[in-house]
Amino acid sequence: MSQRIYVRRVVFYLALLLAAVHQVSAHEKWFHETDPYPLRWDLYFRLLPLAFTAAVLLVTLAAWFWWKRRGRSFVPGPENFGTTAERRAALYGLVPAILAVHVAVPLLVSGVQGNLFTPNNRLPGVSVYVLGLAQTGIALALFYGGLARVGAAALAVLWVVGIFLVGLEQMLESAMYLGFAAFFFLAGRGPIAIDRLILPRFEPSAQLMLKAIPALRTGLGLSLVVVAFTEKFANIPLALAFLERYPLNFTSALGIPMSNETFILCAGSVELLVGLWILFGLFTREIILIAWIPINMTLTIFNWTELIGHLPIYGTLAVLLVWAPGHENLALWLSGLREGPLAILERDGQQAADAERVKSSVPPIIRGARSV
Numbered sequence: 001m002s003q004r005i006y007v008r009r010v011v012f013y014l015a016l017l018l019a020a021v022h023q024v025s026a027h028e029k030w031f032h033e034t035d036p037y038p039l040r041w042d043l044y045f046r047l048l049p050l051a052f053t054a055a056v057l058l059v060t061l062a063a064w065f066w067w068k069r070r071g072r073s074f075v076p077g078p079e080n081f082g083t084t085a086e087r088r089a090a091l092y093g094l095v096p097a098i099l100a101v102h103v104a105v106p107l108l109v110s111g112v113q114g115n116l117f118t119p120n121n122r123l124p125g126v127s128v129y130v131l132g133l134a135q136t137g138i139a140l141a142l143f144y145g146g147l148a149r150v151g152a153a154a155l156a157v158l159w160v161v162g163i164f165l166v167g168l169e170q171m172l173e174s175a176m177y178l179g180f181a182a183f184f185f186l187a188g189r190g191p192i193a194i195d196r197l198i199l200p201r202f203e204p205s206a207q208l209m210l211k212a213i214p215a216l217r218t219g220l221g222l223s224l225v226v227v228a229f230t231e232k233f234a235n236i237p238l239a240l241a242f243l244e245r246y247p248l249n250f251t252s253a254l255g256i257p258m259s260n261e262t263f264i265l266c267a268g269s270v271e272l273l274v275g276l277w278i279l280f281g282l283f284t285r286e287i288i289l290i291a292w293i294p295i296n297m298t299l300t301i302f303n304w305t306e307l308i309g310h311l312p313i314y315g316t317l318a319v320l321l322v323w324a325p326g327h328e329n330l331a332l333w334l335s336g337l338r339e340g341p342l343a344i345l346e347r348d349g350q351q352a353a354d355a356e357r358v359k360s361s362v363p364p365i366i367r368g369a370r371s372v
Helices: 003-025 047-070 085-113 127-144 148-165 168-173 175-187 194-198 212-233 236-245 260-279 284-296 299-309 311-322 327-338 349-360
Strands: 118-122
Touching (some): 047 212, 085 118, 085 127, 085 299, 085 311, 085 327, 118 168, 148 168, 148 175, 168 175, 175 212, 175 311, 212 236, 212 311, 236 260, 260 284, 284 311, 299 311
16 A cells, blocks of 8 residues: 555544544533533543643644744635635624624523523523523624624623623633623624614724634633533543433444543544634634534534534634634724724724724735735
């Protein structure tokens, strides 16, 4: 067997294995009793779980050095398919509206069902009415873009309150909602919003807008990292019970049978790897494409609960897939959010000057980007 054929076969089997092990990444706590299964850090501090974790950290470190050296993705983005800078800016102007839909729907469902963010966070006592109403109000504020930054601040407060009502562990698993809160507070709701039409004083500054995408990415990455531990590495008994109820260990069909525990550690490693790479912004397009298909494989098993619960993840991954790091992209981001037919009405000359100074400090500006 030639070396090239051997490498292709290894890559093929690794891809199949990745697809298989990631199927267990459906949130176990959404579909299985959790009370009998507290975190078991004693089971984590053993040779095999630590070895899997160390391998993920080493691969991430290598990717970090490679990313620092290369500085761009291998996967082409919109800029490589003939689009113009103006149209990319227009797309970025739509991002807040698209993300608002993806986060408003699960917030509405959780509010109606008496949960906080996810199905496993059942609200106790009278809080089911108070926080249920709060989630509904926040969802509508983000969906329509009316007082969106106030809604974003309320979402962050709701996340903090959740620590005392359902626990720190559960809120860390839902850190992506804190990322959404930061995103909408920093970026606003964009040009297609009630705020832009009649409430111009609620628009954020250009300096804040530049920090919105990193905040969104950090929230999702942190959620995935935490879940890799709370549902797998540090809670192997829960994951084993989940696999007994939902037999998703299909590695025997690939000719590489694994025990359920090894399968769980592989799944946790994949989730940890994806989370770390998103958290640190390493080859995000590549890691998203790797994770996208397997993360959807269990939709036909867990149906609407998983679909609605994963909407914020889908929205964030879609935005990061078309996002590219670099000064040009930041200039286009500011242009899409602040300019166009529904441009931000600057309150005074000083604010207009500040916005222009921030934009011009992110070279190349749009005028120069058109020639790229």
